[in-house]
Amino acid sequence: MEIKVVRKVLDVNNTMAQQNRRMFAEKKVFVLNMMSSPGSGKTATLEKTISYIMPEIKSAIIVGDICTTNDADRLAVTGVPVVQINTDEFGGDCHLAAHVIEKAAGNLDLDAIDLLIVENVGNLVCPAEFDIGEDARAVVLSVTEGEDKPVKYPLMFRVCDAALINKIDLLPYLDYDRKEVVKNILQIHPGMPIFEISAKTKEGFGPWINWLKSGVSRKIADLKRSNV
Numbered sequence: 001m002e003i004k005v006v007r008k009v010l011d012v013n014n015t016m017a018q019q020n021r022r023m024f025a026e027k028k029v030f031v032l033n034m035m036s037s038p039g040s041g042k043t044a045t046l047e048k049t050i051s052y053i054m055p056e057i058k059s060a061i062i063v064g065d066i067c068t069t070n071d072a073d074r075l076a077v078t079g080v081p082v083v084q085i086n087t088d089e090f091g092g093d094c095h096l097a098a099h100v101i102e103k104a105a106g107n108l109d110l111d112a113i114d115l116l117i118v119e120n121v122g123n124l125v126c127p128a129e130f131d132i133g134e135d136a137r138a139v140v141l142s143v144t145e146g147e148d149k150p151v152k153y154p155l156m157f158r159v160c161d162a163a164l165i166n167k168i169d170l171l172p173y174l175d176y177d178r179k180e181v182v183k184n185i186l187q188i189h190p191g192m193p194i195f196e197i198s199a200k201t202k203e204g205f206g207p208w209i210n211w212l213k214s215g216v217s218r219k220i221a222d223l224k225r226s227n228v
């Protein structure tokens with residue numbers, strides 16, 4: 001019984017996600033869903049990412065948290081439009097669902113942007129199960145979380161298109177095996193692009209920014225081609 005209900009919730013979400021996908025394609029907006037456990041550095045990574053891509057790529061951010069506008073306040077400093085979702089207003093969900101994204105996107109001028117980044121609720125499990133109509137998914141894993149997380153929480157690493165290993169500035173203070181975490185990620189998702197970064201020092205940002213920019217330009221080129 002319970003399994004049936006869960007499946008129905010996911011089916012409804014998938015239908016809504018496809019509607020979002022069509023809307024984002026019409027508006028020629030590339031959507032990135034950024035996920036991680038709480039505190040891995042999603043907001044810190046986005047603060048720096050925006051500083052690299054603006055003004056070349058016009059962006060906006062939807063950020064999900066259970067409570068507070070802390071992340072929206074931090075991200076608004078970058079100058080991009082930010083919409084904060086607090087899930088405690090509708091039951092404290094531990095993830096963002098497609099219908100929530102549709103509502104939040106209604107507060108943004110999609111004609112004015114090329115890139116919409118969604119910072120999902122901090123959680124390494126549930127957000128992986130909910131398609132929101134995005135074009136790409138990235139997972140952030142910080143070096144203080146342990147090398148085994150990709151194999152303990154495999155769905156997140158399976159559904160994501162890129163992994164960012166964050167806080168590498170802390171490596172001198174940790175017993176952390178970089179090769180082991182890369183091996184674990186690739187065991188779950190062979191060929192997955194992996195970017196080792198520090199959102200504090202900006203080390204390693206070049207390849208990550210290139211990956212993101214090429215995703216945006218590839219979508220726009222594909223849409224142009226299919227409209228001809």
Ligand SMILES: Nc1nc2c(ncn2[C@@H]2O[C@H](COP(=O)(O)OP(=O)(O)OP(=O)(O)O)[C@@H](O)[C@H]2O)c(=O)[nH]1
Nearest residue numbers: 037038039040041042043044122166167198199200
């Ligand atoms: N040393 C170091 N600290 C970092 C780095 N990135 C983030 N932090 C710190 O880690 C803490 C959490 O970072 P956030 O950006 O808030 O993490 P988050 O994933 O957005 O957290 P939630 O939205 O609550 O899930 C903050 O104190 C950041 O300053 C980094 O690369 N190096």
Ligand SMILES: [Mg+2]
Nearest residue numbers: 042043071119
């Ligand atoms: Mg955050």
